[in-house]
Amino acid sequence: METAVFIVCAAIVLAGALGVVLARNPVHAALSLVGTLFGMAVLFLNLEAHFLAAVQIIVYAGAIVVLFLFVIMLLGVDRLEDLSVEPITGQRVLAAIVGLGTFGLAVAFLVTSDIGLPGQEALTGPITDQYQYSNLRQIADVLFTKYVYAFEATAALLTISVVGAVVMSRRIARADQAQEAPESQEAAGDD
Amino acid sequence: MMAGLGPSVLGLDPLYDGGVGLAEVLITLLKVGVAFALLLVAVMLMIWFERKVIGDMQNRIGPNLAGPFGIFQTLADGIKLFFKEDLIPEQSDRFVFKLAPYLSLVPAFLVFAVVPVGGDFSGGNGRVTLFGHETFLQVSDPPVGILLVLAMSSVAVYGVMLAGWSSGSKYPLLASVRASAQMVSYEAALGLSLAAVLLKSGSLSTHTIVSEQSVWNWNLWVTWVVPMVIFLIAATAELNRPPFDLVEAEQELVGGFHTEYSSIRFALFYLAEFMNTITMSAIVVTLFLGGPNGPDFTTVGWLSGVLWFFAKLMLFLFAFVWLRATLPRFRYDQLMDLGWKLLIPLSLGWLLVLASYDVAGDRGWNRGVAVIVMLAIMAALAGMLVLALRAARHRRELDPQGGFA
Numbered sequence: 001m002e003t004a005v006f007i008v009c010a011a012i013v014l015a016g017a018l019g020v021v022l023a024r025n026p027v028h029a030a031l032s033l034v035g036t037l038f039g040m041a042v043l044f045l046n047l048e049a050h051f052l053a054a055v056q057i058i059v060y061a062g063a064i065v066v067l068f069l070f071v072i073m074l075l076g077v078d079r080l081e082d083l084s085v086e087p088i089t090g091q092r093v094l095a096a097i098v099g100l101g102t103f104g105l106a107v108a109f110l111v112t113s114d115i116g117l118p119g120q121e122a123l124t125g126p127i128t129d130q131y132q133y134s135n136l137r138q139i140a141d142v143l144f145t146k147y148v149y150a151f152e153a154t155a156a157l158l159t160i161s162v163v164g165a166v167v168m169s170r171r172i173a174r175a176d177q178a179q180e181a182p183e184s185q186e187a188a189g190d191d
Numbered sequence: 192m193m194a195g196l197g198p199s200v201l202g203l204d205p206l207y208d209g210g211v212g213l214a215e216v217l218i219t220l221l222k223v224g225v226a227f228a229l230l231l232v233a234v235m236l237m238i239w240f241e242r243k244v245i246g247d248m249q250n251r252i253g254p255n256l257a258g259p260f261g262i263f264q265t266l267a268d269g270i271k272l273f274f275k276e277d278l279i280p281e282q283s284d285r286f287v288f289k290l291a292p293y294l295s296l297v298p299a300f301l302v303f304a305v306v307p308v309g310g311d312f313s314g315g316n317g318r319v320t321l322f323g324h325e326t327f328l329q330v331s332d333p334p335v336g337i338l339l340v341l342a343m344s345s346v347a348v349y350g351v352m353l354a355g356w357s358s359g360s361k362y363p364l365l366a367s368v369r370a371s372a373q374m375v376s377y378e379a380a381l382g383l384s385l386a387a388v389l390l391k392s393g394s395l396s397t398h399t400i401v402s403e404q405s406v407w408n409w410n411l412w413v414t415w416v417v418p419m420v421i422f423l424i425a426a427t428a429e430l431n432r433p434p435f436d437l438v439e440a441e442q443e444l445v446g447g448f449h450t451e452y453s454s455i456r457f458a459l460f461y462l463a464e465f466m467n468t469i470t471m472s473a474i475v476v477t478l479f480l481g482g483p484n485g486p487d488f489t490t491v492g493w494l495s496g497v498l499w500f501f502a503k504l505m506l507f508l509f510a511f512v513w514l515r516a517t518l519p520r521f522r523y524d525q526l527m528d529l530g531w532k533l534l535i536p537l538s539l540g541w542l543l544v545l546a547s548y549d550v551a552g553d554r555g556w557n558r559g560v561a562v563i564v565m566l567a568i569m570a571a572l573a574g575m576l577v578l579a580l581r582a583a584r585h586r587r588e589l590d591p592q593g594g595f596a
Contacts, residue, residue, distance in 0.1 A: 025284070027284070027287065027353075027356060028287075031287070031353075034349070050333065050334050050335045051334075051335060051338075053335070054335040054338035054339065054341075054342055055338075057342040057345065057346070058338065058341050058342050058345055061342075061345065061346065062341075062342065062344075062345020062346065062348065062375075062378070063345065063375060063378075066345070066348050066349070066352065066371055066375055067375075069352055069353075069356075069371070070352075070368065070371055070372070073352075073356055073364065073367070073368055074368065134334060135334065136334075136395060
């Protein structure tokens, strides 16, 4: 049963991933990404990590991709791009070589290595020795004790990036307005 | 049969304790079928109820021709919509245009699956016996429980957003940008006020949340009222119902995100909207008003719970109609101010106050003092926030060109 679920979800995840890369329309690419995220959420469920599955949908599908779509719609980049021109000469050849090389290295590591994959233990085994507790409690236990500094540092990082984004967008607004000051004064008068 | 599925996949329902056989599958299918039919009938009645009550409040009659009291009006409208021409705009993205209504409708159905609609919680642990099998009166009780509601309400954003974008027309696009910003903003307040309930219940499972509120111990007073008020406001915004219906502000945006939709696809949006109203009311009842809890006044064990649940549900459904009939629509900046500058800080602060009460209890401190100290800290922080907002407004007035107004 678990294998069947895995095969179906892996197919969805891979199809979504291919869709992200191959779709010509940015909105379709974002939707493919949602498909991938849903497939991964079911894979998490299959591993009995139900909290991670819920978070996967709430945070990634519910907030992050919605933000992608929001930006796509606001900036109006949802048109078909002209793909015949290469922005940087030789970019595509280089991308293909580096991509295939990385993929080859990963496969070579998988084939030759006799140690487990990094992270494999974390995915398939319980993260604490407290088996009797629910998934959520186990995560909370390690997150707020063992990894509390990493957790707080991440929170600080996110706050700094938000503040940084606000500050930078303010500066750009000022520079724009300095150039077109007479027009914007008229516009302010209309308010 | 299906021995590979653990409790984490099937949920915490005692139905699956003895393994999954034919009887369990049939009972589950029955529950799904009943919930599905119940929701469809409820939506039909809800639309009629809303039109009738609004008619009364505006001193007119409302629908009164189809059936007794016009009760079949929705059915007639549904049949009419079904036979109307299905238009797909030339400029639209055809696949996404067809997909969007389903992205609105399916989450609306799924949320109801975690709502316990009945069961005797006063002494019977909420279990009922169906055909000789003990089970809960809810379609499913997944371990993530209430998080499913948040997940589905975040998926529902896609329906509105993609409908507006794929229509290939400017009014729907503006409406969908508004809608997604509104829904994402208020989801934060919704989640934070929900966290107060989770803190007190200590579980994500809806069944446990309800049984923790056994008979009169409702979360409404356990969490000291404020989280429920925040949840109700955020839920109204999340549902895009008046006074937060900027998504379909007729005066500004024609019909909002579904301007270009007609026929059965429009009906699906309409269905989803009213179904969301019903499921969200059911969630409020589950979280704050004890769900099917209440004194047993019938002789049949399970009947009392179901009656209590529907009585409480009707209260909120009426309140939603009432809000629509009485309140004018918010302006967009007022909407965002209310969400970000009032509801989110308030729900976060309230969560900390509740937590301080619990921590004081665990440590053996004086709970009253702990709460008063915490409230004082919160008041100081709120004062700083107000000062910062006032300073920012003052600077904007001095220099209107600085930054974005």
